[in-house]
Amino acid sequence: MKRVAAVDLGASSGRVMLGVVGNGRLDLTEINRFWNGSVSVCGTLHWDILHLYRSMLDGLRAAGLVDGIGIDSWAVDYGLLDASGRLLSNPVHYRDSRTDGVMEHVLARVSTAELYSITGLQQLPFNTIYQLAAEELLGQAAKLLMIPDLLGYWLTGEAGAERTNASTTQLYDVRAREWSETLAARVGVPLGILPELREPGDVVGTVLPATELAAGTPVVAVGSHDTASSVVAVPAGDERFAYISSGTWSLVGLELEQPVLTDEAREANFTNEGGVDGRIRFLRNVMGLWILQECQRIWEDDDLEGLLRDAAGTPAFAVLIDPDAPEFLAPGNMPARIDERCRATGQEPPRSRAAAVRCVLESLALAYRRTLREAQTIADRPVDVLHVIGGGSQNELLCQLTADACGLPVLAGPVEASALGNVLVQARALGEPLPDLGAMRALVRSTHRLRRYEPQGKPADWDAAESRLYGAS
Template sequence: MKRVAAVDLGASSGRVMLGEVGAHVLELREVHRFWNGPVRAHGRLHWDILQLYRSTLDGLRTAGALDGIGIDSWAVDYGLLDADGRLLRNPVHYRDSRTDGVMERVLEKVPAADLYAVTGLQQLPFNTIYQLTAEALEGATSLLMIPDLLGYWLTGEIGVERTNASTTQLFDVRSREWSDELISRVGLPRRVFPQLREPGDVIGNALPDETGLAPGIPVIAVGSHDTASSVVAVPAADERFAYISSGTWSLVGLELDAPVLTDAAREANFTNEGGVDGRIRFLRNVMGLWILQECQRVWGDDDLDGLLRDAAAAPSFTTLIDPDAPEFLAPGNMPKRIEEHCRATGQEPPRSRGAMVRCILESLALAYRRTLRAAQSIAGREVDVLHVIGGGSQNELLCQLTADACGLPVLAGPVEASALGNVLVQARALGEPLPDLAAMRALVRSTHRLRTYTPQGKPADWDAAESRMFGTR
């Protein structure tokens, strides 16, 4: 039996989860949860990275005796170290406006087709390549993704784990190394890109004097992009599955053995991100529950169950939005933006909160449907079941709408997929007999309750709604 801590950092909260893994045992217990979110200072949106590190240490100290520690987080954001190993400045949040217009400048140097041929990555304006282009890099000697930065503070060891490196748009998805050619063409300094690590590599031991932890605890590289860890914990019985990692963002895709770098994949804006054991996460980012979360913030309404009951009672397909429209990306008055989007597309805005929530969830389900069908067509992979993992798997209305829209059974759970994937990779590195992803997923299936949603309703209604929704672009 291994007793390990999963530090799981999301875009709105962080957790330290205590995991126990052994023969027929996979248990998680939350020992510390803490706030995470953007902090605006002098016109710039930052992460409060020192607060995250302090809260991480608080959780690790609370966890007690440990056999290992692993850290996962969101992608694309980073910290820069100077020659003395000190953080140059507070990491900037990916939703900050500093990258406005930067993508267009980079594409003048390196056309989109060239970028995709090497990285296989979805074009998003906040990708690391565009953040670095907007950054003053004088004095920087090392770039560390957020989990690698916290791992460095824990151990003193510098390096970047591959699944998160694959989200930078500066990583060769075939060789699984930094792309020196792209780094040069964009005009970035090669010196800042450290050695890469595999999930399962031991980074080093936590420094007891620095951290207050017991001596000799190994910090282990996991699938440090939280979605890479989440996909480890998809409780699939075979390869004919698709997944939605559902939270602030929704990542909709397939697990493949090799990247898909065709023109069709690029034009459809699919990404090929690294997974554990060399797998490829062929997916597309779809705006997720962020839109609903921002509506709740503006309304000052924490009663999600009540909102979902009202949404379930609201009429279907009254209004639809494109959840990936750029006006929904940044924090702000989301209900007003939805109303403006509806008017701009010739629709009457929702007249109640329940109707607005229904609009958001039906629109998300339609975006999932369109993305999943495109992924299957482009990759040449048919699926029999759709796994919804993460926090969004608890949203019963969204799960049912997703099953209805996609015409597939939805298997919902586990909720704590990223933490489970984190502890499973640690346990294997520490000697537990989990030789491959199939063994890890079998352990998840045997130890966690899942819920099945069967497609209902008329497929023709969803066909008409999809035609109406995407015909407004």
């Protein structure tokens, strides 16, 4: 029986979870949940990394003695250390405007086709490569650490880069599974700041006495990109599945053995990110529940259950938006932006909050439908079932709309998928007999309740809505 602590940091909240694994058990208990988000300082959006570190330590102390600690978080963002190991500045938030227009300058030095042939990554304006091109402190940096690696460094004093998060930087060769010296040189990133790569499951060090935790506790490199950990906990019984890791972002895709680096995949903007046990997460980012979260913030309405209940009773397909339109990326007045988008596409804006919620969720379901169909075609991988994991798996209306839109049964759960994947990889590294992903997923299936949603409604209605949405946008 292994007792491990999972530090799981999402883009809107963080948590420390206590996991117990062994003898057919997979238990997860929340120890500490804390706020996470952007902090604007002199016009720049930052992460409050010291708040996250302190909250992590508070949770780990409350968890007591554990056999191991693992850390996962969102991708692409980083901290820069100087030659003495000190953090040069609070990490900048990927939604900050410093990367506006930067992609074009980078692509003048290295083409989209060449970038994709090496990294297999979706073009997003906030990818690490573009952040580094806008980085004012790059010349002072001795080491770059992704967020989970930075927090692990403060725990152990050991610097490194876990592969699943490294694979999101657009500086990682997805076939060679190494940093790309060619790309680093072409875009002006000093190769020396890129740390040694680690595998999920490597013990990276032990806790330092200065942390006031139990010194000597192993810190394990898990799938440190939270989606990589989430996919470990997809309760699939065979390979004919797709997944949506649903939260602030929605990651919609397939699990493959090899990357797909074709022109078709590049033109459709699919990404090939590293997964646990050498798998590839072939997926596309969809904006996710961020738009709804920002609407609730502007409305000052935290009654999500009531909003969803009212939205379920509003007319279908009254208003549709492209959730991946660039105006929805940054924080701000999302209801007003929805209205503006509707007017720009010849639609009357939603007349109520319920109608706006329905608009967001139906538009997300249509984006999922489009993405999933393209993924199956490009990867030549048929799908029998769609797993929705993460916080969005609790959104019953969205899950049903997703089943309807995609024409597939949806299995919703587990909610804390990233923490579960974190725990499972740790337990295996520490000696628990979980030889492969199949064994881990079987344990999730046997210990967690899933909710099934069968497709309803008329497929022709969704066909018409998809044609209307993407024709108009």
